[in-house]
Amino acid sequence: MPLNPAALDAYWMPFTANRQFKKAPRLLTGADGMYFRDDRDRQVLDGIAGLWCVNAGHNRPHIVQAIQAQAAELDFAPPFQMAHPKAFELAEQLVQLTPAGLNKVFFTNSGSESVDTALKMAIAYHRVRGEGSRTRLIGRERGYHGVNFGGISVGGMVANRKMFGTMLGGVDHIRHTHDPARNAYSMGQPAHGAELADDLERLVALHDASTIAAVIVEPIAGSTGVLIPPQGYLQRLREICDKHGILLIFDEVITGFGRTGNPFGAQTFGVTPDLMTVAKGLTNGCVPMGAVFAQQKIYDTFMSGPEHLIEFFHGYTYSAHPLACAAALGTLKTYAEEGLLTRASAMQSQFAEALHSLKGEPHVIDIRNMGLVGGIELAPLPGEPAKRAFNVFLDCWEQGVLIRTTGDTIALSPPLIIESSQIDRLIDTIRTALRRVA
Numbered sequence: 001m002p003l004n005p006a007a008l009d010a011y012w013m014p015f016t017a018n019r020q021f022k023k024a025p026r027l028l029t030g031a032d033g034m035y036f037r038d039d040r041d042r043q044v045l046d047g048i049a050g051l052w053c054v055n056a057g058h059n060r061p062h063i064v065q066a067i068q069a070q071a072a073e074l075d076f077a078p079p080f081q082m083a084h085p086k087a088f089e090l091a092e093q094l095v096q097l098t099p100a101g102l103n104k105v106f107f108t109n110s111g112s113e114s115v116d117t118a119l120k121m122a123i124a125y126h127r128v129r130g131e132g133s134r135t136r137l138i139g140r141e142r143g144y145h146g147v148n149f150g151g152i153s154v155g156g157m158v159a160n161r162k163m164f165g166t167m168l169g170g171v172d173h174i175r176h177t178h179d180p181a182r183n184a185y186s187m188g189q190p191a192h193g194a195e196l197a198d199d200l201e202r203l204v205a206l207h208d209a210s211t212i213a214a215v216i217v218e219p220i221a222g223s224t225g226v227l228i229p230p231q232g233y234l235q236r237l238r239e240i241c242d243k244h245g246i247l248l249i250f251d252e253v254i255t256g257f258g259r260t261g262n263p264f265g266a267q268t269f270g271v272t273p274d275l276m277t278v279a280k281g282l283t284n285g286c287v288p289m290g291a292v293f294a295q296q297k298i299y300d301t302f303m304s305g306p307e308h309l310i311e312f313f314h315g316y317t318y319s320a321h322p323l324a325c326a327a328a329l330g331t332l333k334t335y336a337e338e339g340l341l342t343r344a345s346a347m348q349s350q351f352a353e354a355l356h357s358l359k360g361e362p363h364v365i366d367i368r369n370m371g372l373v374g375g376i377e378l379a380p381l382p383g384e385p386a387k388r389a390f391n392v393f394l395d396c397w398e399q400g401v402l403i404r405t406t407g408d409t410i411a412l413s414p415p416l417i418i419e420s421s422q423i424d425r426l427i428d429t430i431r432t433a434l435r436r437v438a
């Protein structure tokens with residue numbers, strides 16, 4: 001039953017044009033596999049895995065059953081000075097999937113919390129090892145690291161920053177890697193731009209390495225329009241970090257859990273960070289949960305004081321929540337049984353081909369892809385940035401397909417279970433929309 005407009009009044013919706021939405025609500029009431037159901041009882045193809053998170057598709061039995069059983073068995077266990085077995089079981093399973101060396105896991109409840117946790121870990125790590133002057137954090141222009149103060153400070157999305165004052169002090173940013181003049185319509189990693197990593201040397205020269213704790217980047221910048229790292233760029237960043245004793249943090253909140261064809265982007269790109277943040281696909285989006293993976297050396301550094309004292313003064317009431325751990329274990333089981341953490345590598349050429357077939361359609365100025373991530377950049381409507389892409393979003397919604405737009409880029413990240421015919425439907429729907437929107 002559609003809700004009446006008065007029933008929509010109280011809820012202040014996040015990252016939403018509230019007034020526009022409440023005039024013409026888009027309400028989801030159910031989901032299964034590749035599809036949502038809406039309040040008009042339509043099937044809606046999910047082109048974005050919910051919000052880059054439902055990697056195994058919706059309503060998966062192992063996950064549903066795990067959550068139901070857990071709720072009846074142990075609803076909550078305090079995570080400070082106490083624990084429950086599934087937290088350890090989950091951590092053990094997770095570190096089997098990570099790049100070698102990233103074998104410690106700290107649990108959070110979201111990507112934003114994972115980012116702030118990793119930033120605090122980096123600063124505290126240097127302090128514990130006797131280099132307390134290393135407090136500066138370096139992000140990247142056009143980065144998105146969630147919405148908490150640490151994350152927006154190192155982030156580089158103007159709209160997410162400009163309303164919130166001065167944020168954290170002691171933060172700087174390297175240049176972004178978006179270079180359509182040289183790289184437009186690249187298939188996979190663009191050829192040009194490895195040298196943009198050298199911008200970190202500029203900041204080292206400006207601030208001195210002895211003041212810098214960490215650099216944080218997304219292997220693929222998702223929320224600012226699917227920016228794929230140029231070939232050699234992440235390797236170069238790693239080398240510069242090593243040269244100067246700076247920790248490298250990968251924010252894998254969207255690239256984690258199979259999106260690029262391997263469990264993590266770090267493996268796809270062949271670069272191992274010191275800290276790695278995840279969320280979203282960790283529980284298939286079913287229960288909020290995030291995590292930070294840390295190198296053994298970082299954990300060991302913290303384990304140096306008297307044994308009876310807390311080593312890291314940080315954590316959340318809901319860290320390693322039993323429901324989230326159960327959901328994550330059910331998720332990992334589903335990923336393993338169906339080979340989903342590598343399925344994107346099998347599907348990526350077909351996905352890329354379909355995506356790039358939109359070249360030449362109205363308004364399209366660039367197409368970017370990697371694994372099962374796609375970006376289609378549109379020329380903005382004059383004087384109305386983001387509106388054209390939003391119109392495409394609305395048109396697709398009316399056609400029964402859910403996509404996502406960020407600025408004037410359409411960002412696609414379908415569940416990893418997507419089939420060929422559904423890739424075709426997704427792309428054809430966008431094609432139809434492009435041909436008729438203003």
Ligand SMILES: Cc1ncc(COP(=O)(O)O)c(C=O)c1O
Nearest residue numbers: 110111112144145146251253254
């Ligand atoms: C790279 C990255 N980091 C952090 C976040 C924030 O995650 P959350 O919304 O779970 O706080 C996101 C969300 O999209 C993200 O894409």
